[in-house]
Amino acid sequence: MPELPEVETTRKGLEPFILSSKVKTVNIHFKTLRWPIPKEITSIEGLKSIGIERRAKYLLWHFKHGTVVMHLGMSGAMRIVSSKEPLQKHDHFEVIFTSGKALRFNDPRRFGAVLWQAKEETLDILQSLGPEPLTNDFNTNYLQQALSKRKGAIKNAIMTNQVVVGVGNIYASEALFLSGIKPTAIANKVSKARLVKLVDAIKQVLAKAIAEGGTTLKDFTQTDGNPGYFAQQLNVYGREGEDCFNCNAIIKRKVIGQRASYYCGNCQR
DNA sequence: ACTGGATCCTGATCGC
DNA sequence: TGCGATCAGGATCCAG
Numbered sequence A: 001m002p003e004l005p006e007v008e009t010t011r012k013g014l015e016p017f018i019l020s021s022k023v024k025t026v027n028i029h030f031k032t033l034r035w036p037i038p039k040e041i042t043s044i045e046g047l048k049s050i051g052i053e054r055r056a057k058y059l060l061w062h063f064k065h066g067t068v069v070m071h072l073g074m075s076g077a078m079r080i081v082s083s084k085e086p087l088q089k090h091d092h093f094e095v096i097f098t099s100g101k102a103l104r105f106n107d108p109r110r111f112g113a114v115l116w117q118a119k120e121e122t123l124d125i126l127q128s129l130g131p132e133p134l135t136n137d138f139n140t141n142y143l144q145q146a147l148s149k150r151k152g153a154i155k156n157a158i159m160t161n162q163v164v165v166g167v168g169n170i171y172a173s174e175a176l177f178l179s180g181i182k183p184t185a186i187a188n189k190v191s192k193a194r195l196v197k198l199v200d201a202i203k204q205v206l207a208k209a210i211a212e213g214g215t216t217l218k219d220f221t222q223t224d225g226n227p228g229y230f231a232q233q234l235n236v237y238g239r240e241g242e243d244c245f246n247c248n249a250i251i252k253r254k255v256i257g258q259r260a261s262y263y264c265g266n267c268q269r
Numbered sequence B: 001a002c003t004g005g006a007t008c009c010t011g012a013t014c015g016c
Numbered sequence C: 001t002g003c004g005a006t007c008a009g010g011a012t013c014c015a016g
Helices: A004-020 A039-044 A140-147 A154-158 A169-178 A192-211
Strands: A023-028 A051-055 A058-063 A066-071 A077-082 A091-097 A101-106 A113-118 A251-256 A259-264
Touching: A004 A051, A004 A058, A004 A077, A004 A101, A004 A192, A023 A039, A039 A066, A039 A113, A140 A154, A140 A192, A154 A169, A154 A192, A169 A192, A169 A259
Parallel strands: none
Antiparallel strands: A023 A091, A051 A058, A058 A066, A066 A113, A077 A101, A091 A101, A251 A259
16 A cells, blocks of 8 residues: 555645635445445535644544544555546545545555544544654654564564554565664564664655655555656565665565565675 | 454456 | 466454
């Protein structure tokens, strides 16, 4: 899916449209994504949003009386188009604005979500999230503490939402490469000196990917329909059998926690 | 409390 | 060309 940089790219793309125009109508073309789309969602009709935030990989689209919570799942993308454009296959959810534009949520695999959170309510899925990686709450001391009881692979740990949010399969591999840590290293045995590097690498790779509009492998597009351009800067993800840019060893692929993981056996130890 | 496995779903690709 | 197996950017739920 869209990991944090792709969701942030989507948020930035939506912001000017949702702040400048009222919602006219909401159209649900497919009733159930990961969960059923609640009918309360239609309560935003006729209203103007007061802002859009990102928390973890969730988009929080705020109105005075509550929030539309959206997740892109593995294959979701949001686009802003003219409402006159024909729907495309897998356009499951649509919001028409008074400006004549439409926000369309396209998600072939339907692992995404559109939920409603009333004011004063917090959805369960937003309750137990760890810190945002790009804030100071995510630092070496915190990470060391958060990993202290984890005996599994470091890669699984940094992809766990209670530890830190927003790091998915691509950026986990990339951050571990940048910090020289093997993805199978036992989480609570990684030295503090190396955690310093890891924290820094996670922040760097996410920030750079946001600057490039995210990574497009297949389905993801920015809200204007363009891809993200960070794929050109990937060091290891998807590069099995190719040369490491750093040392010319061959990049390896190994399944860890049921997810493909890529690393350089020479640079990462 | 933490870990591994199964699970939701469509579509692209690969080997036979 | 067709067909089945495998693999995808997520994360929840369950058993152990």
